[in-house]
Amino acid sequence: MKQEILIVRPVQVLRGYRNIAAALRTSEEKVRDMIGYGAPVVLDGDMPKAEAAELWTWYARWMGEGGARGSC
Helix, strand or coil: CCCCCCCCCCCCEEECHHHHHHHHCCCHHHHHHHHHCCCCCEEECCEEEEEHHHHHHHHHHHHHCCHHHHCC
């Protein structure tokens, strides 16, 4: 019988504009812009929440495409 191997990574959830901005080394204003551009962020009331690895992947792709008109 063949065994299936699963690689599991821990999930890090970022909560709040300040924490998300710190993880991405950017500003809170840019995080708000990213949400407008479709970043994988869930708004729970006024509190944004994002899974770190998923957000990093999106952010790298967005910056590669000239995200926020190329500004850093």
